[in-house]
Amino acid sequence: MTIDWWTLGLQTVNVLILVWLLGRFFWRPVAAIIEQRRAAAQQILAEAEAKRNEASAALADIEKTRAGFAQERETVLAAAHEEGERERAARLQAAATEAESQQAAARAAMQKEQALAEKAFADRASRLAVEIAGRLVARLDGAAARAAFLDWLLKEIRDLPDATRQAVAADGVTLEAISAAPLDPTEEERYRKLITEALGAQPRIVFRADPGLIAGLELRGPQLVVNNSWRSDLDRILADLTHDNRI
Numbered sequence: 001m002t003i004d005w006w007t008l009g010l011q012t013v014n015v016l017i018l019v020w021l022l023g024r025f026f027w028r029p030v031a032a033i034i035e036q037r038r039a040a041a042q043q044i045l046a047e048a049e050a051k052r053n054e055a056s057a058a059l060a061d062i063e064k065t066r067a068g069f070a071q072e073r074e075t076v077l078a079a080a081h082e083e084g085e086r087e088r089a090a091r092l093q094a095a096a097t098e099a100e101s102q103q104a105a106a107r108a109a110m111q112k113e114q115a116l117a118e119k120a121f122a123d124r125a126s127r128l129a130v131e132i133a134g135r136l137v138a139r140l141d142g143a144a145a146r147a148a149f150l151d152w153l154l155k156e157i158r159d160l161p162d163a164t165r166q167a168v169a170a171d172g173v174t175l176e177a178i179s180a181a182p183l184d185p186t187e188e189e190r191y192r193k194l195i196t197e198a199l200g201a202q203p204r205i206v207f208r209a210d211p212g213l214i215a216g217l218e219l220r221g222p223q224l225v226v227n228n229s230w231r232s233d234l235d236r237i238l239a240d241l242t243h244d245n246r247i
Helices: 005-138 143-158 162-168 185-199 230-246
Strands: 174-179 204-209 217-221 224-226
Touching: 143 185, 143 217, 143 224, 174 185, 185 204
Parallel strands: 174 204
Antiparallel strands: 174 217, 217 224
């Protein structure tokens, strides 16, 4: 086999021309198109990455906002729960205070009613005791009792200041001697004499009877009242008893 070097040389030149032509008119435009498409793809990928990042950031913001909403919700719920607990505690305290106030008022009312009942009972007991005592001492109204009351009356008169006795026994003054039972004329005369001696003057003395005295002898005038009877003593005892009951 022989080689045709001219033919081989021409073919080689043709190949080189073809390669140059392909590189000049085909490969470069194709490479440029490929580069453009690669750049466009890179830009698209970059934009996609940017949008993905934006979406991720937006999603992160949404998650953050949701977390904020959740936290705010928890805060609001906690505040509402705390406020509800405070209100419930305040209502319970108010109810307890009201109940205690009502109990105190009820106890005070019961104590007041009990005190009034005890006072009324003590007053009735005191009046009954005085009434019983009055009935008993009414049986003692005899000569000895009248003599004792006369002595007490005379002592009361003698204990008066001189100026008082003079004013009581001034001219024109009428004194009233009151006994529980009527006195006979002899007793009236003797009582008048003893009273005028005790006064140191001669006033006009009239006698009258008042069964309400139970027993005793009292002397009354415009400027003088000498209470000297069972009635006055019992009234004074009853007043003391009722005063003690009030205390």
